[in-house]
Amino acid sequence: MTEVQNNQRDRQRQQIKVPTYPFTAIIGQEEMKLALILNVIDPRIGGVMIMGDRGTGKSTTVRALAELLPEVPSVADCTFGCNPHKTTEMCPSCRERVAAGEDLPTVYRNTKVVDLPLGATEDRVCGTIDIQKALAEGVKAFEPGLLAQANRGFLYVDEVNLLDDHLVDVLLDSAASGVNVVEREGISIRHPARFVLVGSGNPEEGELRPQLLDRFGLHAQIRTLRDAQKRVDIIRSRSEFDNSPELFIDKFEAPQKELQAKVIKAQELLTDVTISDDVLLKIAQLCIELEIDGHRGELVLARAAKALAAFEGRTEVIDEDVRRIAVLGLRHRLRKDPLATMDNGRRVQEKVVEILGAEKAGA
CATH class of the missing domain: 1.10.8.80 (Magnesium chelatase subunit I, C-Terminal domain)
Structure with a gap:
């Protein structure tokens, strides 16, 4: 499968709506939930590294975060979903349109949480340039990668400690600079890549190098709950969700909206x-x-x-x-x-x- 097909498949997966376990229904793990919420309020904190035992809800919690994230204004026809109100955060194309006096079409979109597969290549993450088309037609034919999809959202890497160090470095550099640069055969493409990087992993499978670990803003440590009643509550909640996701989600609609409103108010404050x-x-x-x-x-x-x-x-x-x-x-x-x-x-x-x-x- 080509890189272009991989990227198209990733976008299709993001568009498929599947029931998501509510963030407010997650029992325990307060440290992890607080770290994620703080990064929603201020992405400049620098992301979260979540390390803990297998089966402790790390992936479930991160994916549940998507339902709490507020809608953001975006340029309707921009690949990168640029912010129509901040020229400094726009891609070159949107900046040129603004400079020419064009009113950019605006829509409100959900903030994305994009998953990065463990076996992803650098081209799949950063995007690819069609060299043949560029040479033949004189245009910069760019196929966006996962960093483009995650712009102004969250990029989640499960088992980040098993990811190639070079790729982790690329992710951290883009997250810190807010820009992704792709260079092939003398052709260079730059686009905004402002995202919050969230990584998770099991320490038994190895730690990140200290130089990389230090660049994550917060580090949440997750342990298996030792409270028997809480473990029973987790079993019952998960069974209830699996049996009837819609009813379970409806039950938590009020606390979800309350927490979302609290987060939005905190962003404004x-x-x-x-x-x-x-x-x-x-x-x-x-x-x-x-x-x-x-x-x-x-x-x-x-x-x-x-x-x-x-x-x-x-x-x-x-x-x-x-x-x-x-x-x-x-x-x-x-x-x-x-x-x-x-x-x-x-x-x-x-x-x-x-x-x-x-x-x-x-x-």
């Missing part, structure tokens, strides 16, 4: 949220004490704390916001110590208690 120098100093001290390399840790904590404050309906970050997101933002940035007797989450918690005076850190 985010620009008004402030963070004091005192809180920033505590964040910086936390990173210094934990010997975090670079400055991504501080930036992520500041952004995530502001997103959490907006989610809670406040316009000022407080210490409690930092306590709740510290482990999510820092556990994967700590240097690995093979002789350590505690996991990185506990190391972060203890330092949070020391600096912020909290009784308990974490979501």
Whole structure:
């Protein structure tokens, strides 16, 4: 099967509407759900890495996120779904149309959650250029890839720790820059690729290299629930969904709409949220004490704390916001110590208690 056929098949799969397990029906795993919601509120946080046991609902939760995402204005006839109100985020074609004085046709579309298959090639991810057509007709014949489909949405990679490091690097570079560049035989194509990267995996199958792991904004650690009643509730809920998806989804329509409205309100409030120098100093001290390399840790904590404050309906970050997101933002940035007797989450918690005076850190 050619790359073009693969890309067409991917788009067809995205268009097929299948019942999705409601986000608000997911039992437990609060850390993972909070990390995803914060990235919806502020995509600049830098995505989420979700690591945990098999069968703990990682993929189900990420795919359920799609039903919560608000509709976004898009250029109706643009391959990349450009934002008609932000020239800086447009593809070259849309910018040229705006410069020529054209009114771009606008539609509202659902924010996408695009799945990246484990065996995907770089051409399938980034897109391909038809060299023969380009040389014969003098046009840049470009077949968009998964990065184009995910523009202004989420790109989900299950078993990301099994993905080729080079491909992970490509994904992280595009997610950070917001641009995808495809070059073939001296022909270059650039298009917007602003998406939130979400990866999941089982640590038993291997970890990402620290250099790559550090570039994910938040790191959620998922464990199998040990509460017997919650496990019974999961069995009953899943059985109910499998037997009658429509009725089950209808039962959660109200909480779904309530959470979606809360997220949209938080997005609107985010620009008004402030963070004091005192809180920033505590964040910086936390990173210094934990010997975090670079400055991504501080930036992520500041952004995530502001997103959490907006989610809670406040316009000022407080210490409690930092306590709740510290482990999510820092556990994967700590240097690995093979002789350590505690996991990185506990190391972060203890330092949070020391600096912020909290009784308990974490979501």
